[in-house]
Amino acid sequence: MIRSLFDLPDGLLYFAGHSLGPAPKLARARLLETVDAHWGARQVRSWTEADWMGLAERIGGHIADLVGARANEVMVADSVSVNLFKLIAAVCAIRPKRSEILVEADDFPTDAYVAASAAAALGKTVVLAPRQGLAARLNHDTAVVITSHVHYRSAHAQNMQALNSQAALVDAPVIWDLSHSVGAMGVELAAHGAQLAVGCGYKYLSGGPGAPAFIYVSQDMQRQLRNPIAGWMGSADPFAFRQNYVPRAGAAAFASGTPPILSLIALEAAVEVIAAAAPDKLQEQARENGQAFIDAIAPHEAQLGLTRVSPIISAERGAHVAYRHAFAPAIVKALEAESVIGDSRPPDLMRFGFAPLYVTAADARAGAAALLRVLRSGIYRDKRFAA
Ligand SMILES: Cc1ncc(COP(=O)(O)O)c(C=O)c1O
CATH class of the missing domain: 3.40.640.10 (Type I PLP-dependent aspartate aminotransferase-like (Major domain))
Known part of the structure; x- marks a missing residue:
């Protein structure tokens, strides 16, 4: 974990490295x-x-x-x-x-x-x-x-x-x-x-x-x-x-x-x-992060309208985890307001990338908790998050 080598503000959970990696200092x-x-x-x-x-x-x-x-x-x-x-x-x-x-x-x-x-x-x-x-x-x-x-x-x-x-x-x-x-x-x-x-x-x-x-x-x-x-x-x-x-x-x-x-x-x-960051360990860390996220969401998935589309077996999965939800774009925007950056892809997919260099399993769990909060509160239905 070498988050300090990247230009990432304190408190920001950056789960969009699968789209644009953050700037290395x-x-x-x-x-x-x-x-x-x-x-x-x-x-x-x-x-x-x-x-x-x-x-x-x-x-x-x-x-x-x-x-x-x-x-x-x-x-x-x-x-x-x-x-x-x-x-x-x-x-x-x-x-x-x-x-x-x-x-x-x-x-x-x-x-x-x-x-x-x-x-x-x-x-x-x-x-x-x-x-x-x-x-x-x-x-x-x-x-x-x-x-x-x-x-x-x-x-x-x-x-x-x-x-x-x-x-x-x-x-x-x-x-x-x-x-x-x-x-x-x-x-x-x-x-x-x-x-x-x-x-x-x-x-x-x-x-x-x-x-x-x-x-x-x-x-x-x-x-x-x-x-x-x-x-x-x-x-x-x-x-x-x-x-x-x-x-x-x-x-x-x-x-x-x-x-x-x-x-x-x-x-x-x-x-x-x-x-310089032990590249042979990257995959292990990425998958551990993804698993931490999946495990934290799993018990609540069905009840909150989420459908996981990424494999549950970590050996069959890359570094991001994706879910379907009818309000995916609005949910991603609501998470952004909580300093959790993921992304969405039409019509109903959201992706969370767990880049091993600047994301830990604890970050992944914190991100999962934020997602559960946003879903339970229904705040994503707010007009400001509409597409
Ligand atoms: C799997 C995959 N291939 C290709 C591309 C596009 O690559 P480029 O813009 O360098 O042509 C992307 C961009 O997101 C991608 O995800």
């Missing part, structure tokens, strides 16, 4: 230093003097440690959406005869939107299946599979190894969306046979609003795939300004354009904070 210090000492004092010279050119790859190396990958298998670049498109197009290019892109139905919408636009551009068909039904839909026409590790609504944590093994039988790589895992869950990409993944920098990683995302390409896949948006930043020596494109080594070849240095500075600080 180190990120603020590094940003100020970059603006003053580098951008301010040394301008364009900072690309080399402050090694801005090496930043995205270096952070990729730190993230690799958090997701069980090798340093040169992870690159920070663009957004999850853009990285997903790159991977789908790259895989389809080496599976020209396969016509189907298999996508988890009801996953975070961007994944299906991107799959549909890639399919339209590449002349493929999107096949949607619920996560429990993905394996059954695999066949020799499946070019690639897109699914998330932890589901953004239910927090259900998928068995990565099982799906990778089943997909390997038809030689179709799975692209894992790690947005709701990285920084809060133990992820073992290499050990669980994952070849490709993408993930968010602004949720549990706390890299800041709009922080760049990351892309994971296993060494085996690096030998086969080409970045379909082959820009100069993914080329071997951008400042040689050669006319012929030669890709950079490793996952860094999946960079395209100029990286957002200020955002990378914040993300690097955030990832350093996590790396």
